[in-house]
Amino acid sequence: MQSLKHFLLTGFISLLVLNTNAQTNKNNSSESGEKCFDEDTKVLNLGVGFLGGNYYNYGRNGNYVYRAYPAFSISYEQAIPRKLGPGLLGIGVYLGYQGSYYQNNDYYYYKNGQNYYYKQSFGNTFIAARAAYHLDVLNFEKGEIYFGAVLGVRIQTYRFESNSPDPDKYYYSNQYNHTTIYPGYSLLLGGRYYLSKNVGLFGEFGYGISLFTAGLSIKF
DSSP: OHHHHHHHHHHHHHHHHHHHHHHHHHHHHHOOOOOSSOTTOEEEEEEEEESOTTOOOOEEETTEEEEEOOEEEEEEEEEOSSOOSSEEEEEEEEEEEEEEEEEEEEEEEEETTEEEEEEEEEEEEEEEEEEEEEEGGGBOSSEEEEEEEEEEEEEEEEEEEEOOSOGGGGTSOSEEEEEEEEEEEEEEEEEEEESSSSEEEEEEESOSSSSEEEEEEEEO
16 A cells, blocks of 8 residues: 555656646746636546545455445636735635445355345545635646645444344344534645646545545636
């Protein structure tokens, strides 16, 4: 896991540095001054998360099965139409979700061709306001580096279910649900590179629904 984190971090930083150098050279030669994030920008991000707290690979060990689904997020950001210091502030919203489950197949009980089991399912939803600052010096025609924060609420759900004839064995009835809601926040560091005028790729570090998120940016 550490090697994967190192690989992703190194690749992400290398891409941003190469893009920064390329755009700096281009701007120095053309002096166009165009920015990919300006006063009229509205951006929709569709992301897939990696290295989240609830993430682990599919596995099976005897009677036990566990799996985490991919972490997905969607966020929207638009610029405040006036400069704020040496850059622009973008504000918007963020929504992320990831689910996982753990199942124990109890082969002690077997009746009518059916194994008994108990299953624990977990859901992690993050709903937040989002703000990011886009420095002019890191904002180019094709790409940018930005930083910011998200602030909102986390909604964690837990569900227990079983078809066992002996529910007391697991200290629950055959079905149990529980929901916890608490504040959530995170700083973020991101980069974006446009493949065309309105479509690009982005990557962000910061614990929204996962430690690293990458995906598609669509500019309106």
